[in-house]
Amino acid sequence: MNMEKIIDENKQGEALVLNTNNKNTRKLFIESYGCAMNFSDSEIVASILAKEGFNTTQNLEEADLVLVNTCSIRDKAEQTIRKRLQKYNAVKKINPRMKVGVLGCMAERLKEKFLEEEKIVDLVVGPDAYKDLPNLIKEVEDGRDAVNVILSIDETYGDISPVRLGGNGVTAFVSITRGCDNMCTFCVVPFTRGRERSRDPQSILAEVNDLAEKGYKEITLLGQNVDSFLWYGGGLKKGFKKASDIQKATAMDFAQLLDLVATEHPKMRIRFSTSNPQDMSLEVLHTMAKHKNICDYIHLPVQSGSTRILKEMNRQHTREEYIELIDNIRKILPNCSISQDIITGFPTETEEDHQDTMSLMEYVKYDYGYMFAYSERPGTLAAKKLEDDIPEEIKKRRLAEIVALQREHCAFRTEEFLGKIFEVLIEKESKKSDQHWAGRTSQNTVAVFPKENYKVGDFVMVKVNDCTSATLIGEGVGFSDNN
Numbered sequence: 001m002n003m004e005k006i007i008d009e010n011k012q013g014e015a016l017v018l019n020t021n022n023k024n025t026r027k028l029f030i031e032s033y034g035c036a037m038n039f040s041d042s043e044i045v046a047s048i049l050a051k052e053g054f055n056t057t058q059n060l061e062e063a064d065l066v067l068v069n070t071c072s073i074r075d076k077a078e079q080t081i082r083k084r085l086q087k088y089n090a091v092k093k094i095n096p097r098m099k100v101g102v103l104g105c106m107a108e109r110l111k112e113k114f115l116e117e118e119k120i121v122d123l124v125v126g127p128d129a130y131k132d133l134p135n136l137i138k139e140v141e142d143g144r145d146a147v148n149v150i151l152s153i154d155e156t157y158g159d160i161s162p163v164r165l166g167g168n169g170v171t172a173f174v175s176i177t178r179g180c181d182n183m184c185t186f187c188v189v190p191f192t193r194g195r196e197r198s199r200d201p202q203s204i205l206a207e208v209n210d211l212a213e214k215g216y217k218e219i220t221l222l223g224q225n226v227d228s229f230l231w232y233g234g235g236l237k238k239g240f241k242k243a244s245d246i247q248k249a250t251a252m253d254f255a256q257l258l259d260l261v262a263t264e265h266p267k268m269r270i271r272f273s274t275s276n277p278q279d280m281s282l283e284v285l286h287t288m289a290k291h292k293n294i295c296d297y298i299h300l301p302v303q304s305g306s307t308r309i310l311k312e313m314n315r316q317h318t319r320e321e322y323i324e325l326i327d328n329i330r331k332i333l334p335n336c337s338i339s340q341d342i343i344t345g346f347p348t349e350t351e352e353d354h355q356d357t358m359s360l361m362e363y364v365k366y367d368y369g370y371m372f373a374y375s376e377r378p379g380t381l382a383a384k385k386l387e388d389d390i391p392e393e394i395k396k397r398r399l400a401e402i403v404a405l406q407r408e409h410c411a412f413r414t415e416e417f418l419g420k421i422f423e424v425l426i427e428k429e430s431k432k433s434d435q436h437w438a439g440r441t442s443q444n445t446v447a448v449f450p451k452e453n454y455k456v457g458d459f460v461m462v463k464v465n466d467c468t469s470a471t472l473i474g475e476g477v478g479f480s481d482n483n
């Protein structure tokens, strides 16, 4: 559920703009916080509401409807959203007809309580109820608060063609699974996003075809746990827990889905996120090795390097099994970059456990990572059975130590690129210079280089001459044969 684009929850949400030509327009301001799945879901919501005549605006003060897609992963994420709601409160004084809706994980977690706790909120809609938005908005326009937080076992929004919001026209998310069944004890996601379900591969392919026709060059297959993608021909019927023999015979797993998409679209770069160590199969690694267009990059959260803590977290693997997977990645995909998520200060974590995490990091030398202090989430198994017993100062100190170590490893990995030539897909102008393009290598490392005659969407061979700890600096030496 993370990725390079896990949009840091402390960052201001981005206003997403949609322009339709519908005459009967009302103005929608929609912003997203949290993980890529939320950003992808907002594109589904925009599509549903475009049909209702909603035209988006970046100007809060003129919005008829404000929707905020929320994140509950850590307490800080929720606090950020509450602060944002205060801002809406201020705007409502200037624009009293404005209605405010909350979507996503916080909506699902708080349900009706949201209406009581935050008076500004008129509408609460959970992640599986977006198709009900047109009805709910009517309720709100008639002056009643509206709530739908029903979770589904089969909603995948596979029939909705997302409106691409705020993008660069080059890279896009394609959602392939929703929900999570893993029940890591720290994680609120199984409660806010419900049971795991996979999307029909045909609708996934149709979406990728559409993106290819529109000129997109890179897709990221998205899911809380992509490796557990499993499609039984026709899907499992409600109430049936087990697949029939026929369903098993026609099943498609994640490695097969990757193979299908990569074969159908040999020029499309393919990424995926997030992988779960316990579910990632060797077949996935072999499929990556087989297809040049599947990127050499795996986001592989480990959370802790201590087998004891992993067990407390209900991660279904040991430190040794994780290391074995890393060794297999290095063997099968020698140029693959790997990133991590780590939590420090999980209940009962000792200095020794913390050292286990540090030594695992030393072993892997991750290209980069996302590190967090443990934040107890109401309703999770950890909250129910374990005391949040690591003092904040200790959590912070351990976090600072792993962040510092990761910084060293980032620099080490980035320096490995020096003097070599890599294919870079141009996504946009560099933030620091309007004379340079910015894009990413297959390994997901950002590279900047002079614009010359190249343009956004080109695959360019870039010679790396210099680097900062996270960015490669180079020069284009010609087009790649992928154009």
Ligand code: 5AD
Pocket: 001, 002, 073, 074, 186, 187, 188, 301, 303, 341, 342, 343, 372, 373, 374, 375, 376, 377
């Ligand atoms: N506290 C801190 N970090 C968490 N994550 C998930 N739940 C929590 C929590 N309760 C982190 C995990 C996960 C990433 C998306 O967020 O590292 O992989």
Ligand code: SF4
Pocket: 001, 180, 181, 182, 183, 184, 187, 188, 189, 190, 224, 225, 276
């Ligand atoms: Fe949460 Fe674990 Fe599922 Fe990721 S795999 S969403 S951390 S329960």
